[in-house]
Amino acid sequence: METMKSYIFKTDGGSVGYFQRNGGDCKLYVSSEYFPICEFKSWSKWEQYIESGHDGAPESTHEHPISKAVSYFLWEHCESVSPNIVEFHESAYRPGTYFPRINRDISNLYLHQISSSSFIDELRAFYNIIDTMEDIFKVVEPTKENITTYGHRIREVLTVACTEVEYLFLQALKKNGYEEKRQYRTSDFVSLLNVYKLSEYEVELKMHPKLGRIKPFASWDESKPTQSLFWYSAYNASKHDRGGSFEKASIEAMVNAIAAIHILLEAQYGSKIFDKPLYSQYESCFYTRKSPIWNVEDMLAPYIDEKLKVIWDCESEYFAS
Incomplete structure (x- = not known):
């Protein structure tokens, strides 16, 4: 046969x-x-x-x-x-x-993927983080002049956002047969850089376009997996030494971390998940301006x-x- x-x-x-x-x-x-x-x-x-x-x-x-x-x-x-x-x-x-x-962006695969309960859970977590970010923007206008602004609330959102980024990376590694470890680090997460072509993504905040295009993974380097992500490095520094690194937990770092969640959700579930109303009932505060082209x-x-x-x-x- x-x-x-x-x-x-x-x-x-x-x-x-x-x-x-x-x-x-x-x-x-x-x-x-x-x-x-x-x-x-x-x-x-x-x-x-x-x-x-x-x-x-x-x-x-x-x-x-x-x-x-x-x-x-x-x-x-x-x-x-x-x-x-x-x-x-x-x-x-x-x-x-x-x-x-x-x-x-494989045809119709996203319909199969978003039927899982984990997708809804991750989307709700994303929305909660966005809501808190928008509360901060009611007090501090997110412009290029204000991106270095920092504070306790901003640091808290940065921490939660980076924790969610870690979670999304971790789930992708575990589900795809990556080597089991007691603790996963950015040196493990960076193995997904080319799998998703993350450095090619560019996004914008829909309601705050003056910030311009945001490219959280553009400089990610396998030889410096933590330091080459300034926003993740800022989270790491402010988590372990708030007194000496407080100013690193800035609006710029926070926005990049939340943009990273948007990008990872699209990379894992497809660009159509935020294409409301054509393909999805969900939407994001970010608009993807550039994404990978797959052969x-x-x-x-x-x-x-x-x-x-x-x-x-x-x-x-x-x-x-």
């Missing part, structure tokens, strides 16, 4: 799709903002097209032979999706495999069942794979 082959592709219009073939039976799925394409295809139809004298799908610039077939199947949808495939990759994993708390080699493919339903049913571990 022929084993199912699963492929992930991207068109020149930026659409991501999946093609699964089991002998002559094929399934095609292309994500779309409003109406995704999901349908059965027959491999024999492609073979008949080739046997009739055609040498491939001229619209496709990709040379992979299966890519040519997928491009051919996309032709009838050319008004909504470009048939020109620019990235194409055969998945090494069983269809439906996913890594917990690693989203990479198809970085993505996983869902299982498309006989009812053409997209399914994620096989949890795996990133660090154990």
Whole structure:
């Protein structure tokens, strides 16, 4: 019996799709903002097209032979999706495999992930921290002139925010087969830097745009995992030596720490979790201005069942794979 082959592709219009073939039976799925394409295809139809004298799908610039077939199947949808495939990759994993708390904007995976009770708990914690930050902003206007302002309440929020950042990192490591340790440190957390491409994120405070773009992970360095995150280093210093490092617990450090939570939630559950009202009922005080662009080699493919339903049913571990 022929084993199912699963492929992930991207068109020149930026659409991501999946093609699964089991002998002559094929399934095609292309994500779309409003109406995704999901349908059965027959491999024999492609073979008949080739046997009739055609040498491939001229619209496709990709040379992979299966890519040519997928491009051919996309032709009838050319008004909504470009048939020109620019990235194409055969998945090494069983269809439906996913890594917990690693989203990479894979189609529909966020719907599976946010159904967990842990997501709601983490979202509530995030909202509580935001509420306290907004109370501080009623007294101190968050402008570039005031970012060095510090105080006890600011330090408390910074501490809680950094604790939440630690929690999100810790859960991602534990769920993905990272080495078990008695105590995890930033030298462990930084192993997720490239997994999420955290340094590429840029966000803004929706109601306080004068602060400009906030990039909490832009300078994160594996050789200096604590010191290279100024806001985390500020939390660490003010926690252990409040008297000598009080001024480090500033508005700037606090805002960056809370922005880091927003970024980690998106990295773990997907950018759509705060896309209200189109995809989600939730929203954030931050707006993501720049996020990573993932190649198809970085993505996983869902299982498309006989009812053409997209399914994620096989949890795996990133660090154990």
